[in-house]
Amino acid sequence: MLEVLLPLPQSCIAEHTRRSKLQLLSSRRHHFVQRAIREASSKASYKTKHRSRISCSSASPSIEDCYARCREITAEYAKSFYFATLFQPQEEARAIHALYAWCRTLDEVVDAAADEAPENVQAQLQFQRESLEAIFSGVEIGVAETATSCPDVCLINRALADTVTRIPDMSISPFLDMIKGMESDTDRPVRYEAFQGVGGLEEYAYRVAGTVGLMTIPVLGTEEGVAFEEAAEPGVALGIALQLTNILRDVGEDARRDRIYLPAEDLRLFGVTEEKLKAGGIDPAWRLLMESEIQLALAFYRKAELGVGTLAPAARLPVQLALNLYREILYGVRSNGYDNYLQRAFTSKAQKLQLLPLVWWRSTAGSAGGGGRDPMAVELLSKPPLHRMRIAALLAAIELDAAGWDGPDDPPRGSTVEAAAAQLVEHNPTMEPAASSALQGEWTLLWSSRGSDFSRLQQRAASSPLPLHPRSIQLVEASAVKNIVQVAGMQIVITATTRCAEDEMKTIVGPPYTFELFVGPLSFTLPFPDEFGQERTCVEQLYVDHDLRISRVGAYGEKTTAGSWFIHSRIEQTPNYGNKKS
Numbered sequence: 240m241l242e243v244l245l246p247l248p249q250s251c252i253a254e255h256t257r258r259s260k261l262q263l264l265s266s267r268r269h270h271f272v273q274r275a276i277r278e279a280s281s282k283a284s285y286k287t288k289h290r291s292r293i294s295c296s297s298a299s300p301s302i303e304d305c306y307a308r309c310r311e312i313t314a315e316y317a318k319s320f321y322f323a324t325l326f327q328p329q330e331e332a333r334a335i336h337a338l339y340a341w342c343r344t345l346d347e348v349v350d351a352a353a354d355e356a357p358e359n360v361q362a363q364l365q366f367q368r369e370s371l372e373a374i375f376s377g378v379e380i381g382v383a384e385t386a387t388s389c390p391d392v393c394l395i396n397r398a399l400a401d402t403v404t405r406i407p408d409m410s411i412s413p414f415l416d417m418i419k420g421m422e423s424d425t426d427r428p429v430r431y432e433a434f435q436g437v438g439g440l441e442e443y444a445y446r447v448a449g450t451v452g453l454m455t456i457p458v459l460g461t462e463e464g465v466a467f468e469e470a471a472e473p474g475v476a477l478g479i480a481l482q483l484t485n486i487l488r489d490v491g492e493d494a495r496r497d498r499i500y501l502p503a504e505d506l507r508l509f510g511v512t513e514e515k516l517k518a519g520g521i522d523p524a525w526r527l528l529m530e531s532e533i534q535l536a537l538a539f540y541r542k543a544e545l546g547v548g549t550l551a552p553a554a555r556l557p558v559q560l561a562l563n564l565y566r567e568i569l570y571g572v573r574s575n576g577y578d579n580y581l582q583r584a585f586t587s588k589a590q591k592l593q594l595l596p597l598v599w600w601r602s603t604a605g606s607a608g609g610g611g612r613d614p615m616a617v618e619l620l621s622k623p624p625l626h627r628m629r630i631a632a633l634l635a636a637i638e639l640d641a642a643g644w645d646g647p648d649d650p651p652r653g654s655t656v657e658a659a660a661a662q663l664v665e666h667n668p669t670m671e672p673a674a675s676s677a678l679q680g681e682w683t684l685l686w687s688s689r690g691s692d693f694s695r696l697q698q699r700a701a702s703s704p705l706p707l708h709p710r711s712i713q714l715v716e717a718s719a720v721k722n723i724v725q726v727a728g729m730q731i732v733i734t735a736t737t738r739c740a741e742d743e744m745k746t747i748v749g750p751p752y753t754f755e756l757f758v759g760p761l762s763f764t765l766p767f768p769d770e771f772g773q774e775r776t777c778v779e780q781l782y783v784d785h786d787l788r789i790s791r792v793g794a795y796g797e798k799t800t801a802g803s804w805f806i807h808s809r810i811e812q813t814p815n816y817g818n819k820k821s
């Protein structure tokens with residue numbers, strides 16, 4: 240019998256820094272992720288003060304052999320993550336392999352659960368729980384009665400024990416949380432009523448994947464001056480994003496095993512029945528539901544991406560790489576026409592290599608808290624659950640409209656966006672929106688029922704073979720609005736005056752109009768084109784939220800509900816245009 244010594248890891252983050260950060264976190268809304276982060280960062284109190292032993296009944300492989308087996312397991316089962324660890328310093332990579340292999344042993348227990356008596360599965364999970372406690376606190380365990388579905392469990396636990404020894408600040412709590420998540424996966428059939436709330440899909444995704452974020456941050460390290468807690472939320476968000484991606488990729492495979500992870504609440508909202516899901520019918524409602532779930536997953540990726548800069552510089556490239564590779568699977572679901580019933584989206588080796596330069600650039604460009612921000616992002620994660628899904632549906636409809644509905648049973652272009660917008664308008668969060676200061680600021684056009692004809696220049700740029708990337712921005716001020724078209728380094732700015740109509744629901748836009756052209760540092764005031772006329776326009780502000788705005792535009796005096804729809808999202812990062820420098 241081999242005895243492995245487990246010296247105690249030392250805590251190195253000063254307790255007072257930790258406390259002040261925790262106070263900050265606890266002042267925010269109560270959420271299980273915050274509770275988990277608190278537990279993960281208070282692990283120092285868990286550890287006992289002595290060295291102890293773990294027993295292993297197998298022959299005596301070296302610790303190098305143990306890590307080598309973990310590396311093989313990672314390479315075999317998680318190709319994208321393995322690829323990302325190739326860009327890590329060796330010590331870190333092997334710690335990540337040990338963590339991955341440990342998580343994998345739990346996965347195997349759950350996967351084998353179908354053919355096992357429930358007591359057996361429980362016993363195996365209990366064994367892993369006890370091993371963990373031994374690893375973290377040094378209580379000796381006997382391995383004779385430890386058989387799990389994973390033959391390598393002893394090697395893996397030894398590699399984990401070594402990792403815990405070497406890496407300061409690892410906590411047992413995310414490991415225990417993961418076991419709880421796996422337990423819920425052994426109860427069959429799997430169903431979730433809602434995404435949020437106790438027993439919701441988000442909690443499950445935290446337990447089986449967000450926990451990995453908390454486990455790995457101490458290995459990856461944080462940027463100088465950045466505490467664990469600051470990296471923890473985006474780290475958990477990345478785990479959740481990856482898990483949602485897995486769920487969306489494996490809908491068909493899971494349904495065949497009577498596991499439906501998509502919340503019943505979402506299925507109902509989109510009119511997709513369980514029977515339809517199990518039959519694999521890919522119709523417009525299914526595509527809209529899938530794209531909405533993709534939008535939600537993308538919001539978690541965005542949150543994670545904003546946190547990549549909180550990690551130590553050497554960790555950013557592999558994490559950004561894992562993020563991009565996995566996010567690519569969502570785009571794969573899209574390009575498979577949302578057929579995740581029979582097709583499994585994946586990222587090919589060529590795609591992985593193609594992504595490298597962009598990912599490298601992103602990972603080096605981002606400083607702490609920055610990097611890779613999508614200026615058009617609507618912040619879905621801050622919205623209440625049902626409202627969040629309505630907005631996701633609108634973004635999904637815009638995405639599907641741009642890609643083109645083209646099946647025989649597909650809705651006419653624009654109709655799904657208009658229907659989703661109308662749903663949201665019923666829940667406009669801003670009273671008297673035209674008078675509200677929430678209207679002011681910079682907005683970018685996501686969609687218009689008029690297409691892009693509000694600017695001929697923009698239309699020409701869009702159809703040009705050159706990569707001109709035309710962009711339309713609207714700057715709303717208290718009594719003026721500027722419509723800005725940016726294309727190929729040029730900016731055209733049309734300014735109009737505005738006033739709020741008496742009912743405070745409409746903005747009246749009128750003369751004097753000005754027309755300016757900015758080319759690099761030069762600016763020219765041009766005569767306002769006659770063809771645009773001097774009439775007034777009425778903009779009905781139907782929905783005004785912090786980051787999303789829906790309006791209908793018609794001629795002044797007309798009922799604007801007959802006009803064209805415009806959907807804008809707020810720009811957080813000020814672009815450079817005209818006389819405004821960011």
Ligand SMILES: CC(C)=CCC/C(C)=C/CC/C(C)=C/CC/C(C)=C/COP(=O)(O)OP(=O)(O)O
Nearest residue numbers: 316317448451452470473474477478481482546
């Ligand atoms: C962004 C910041 C600040 C930190 C990053 C912290 C990290 C690394 C978070 C990611 C955690 C992670 C790797 C979670 C695993 C989630 C998951 C669903 C893995 C899928 O594993 P498998 O199911 O084995 O893979 P495949 O099914 O794709 O082969």
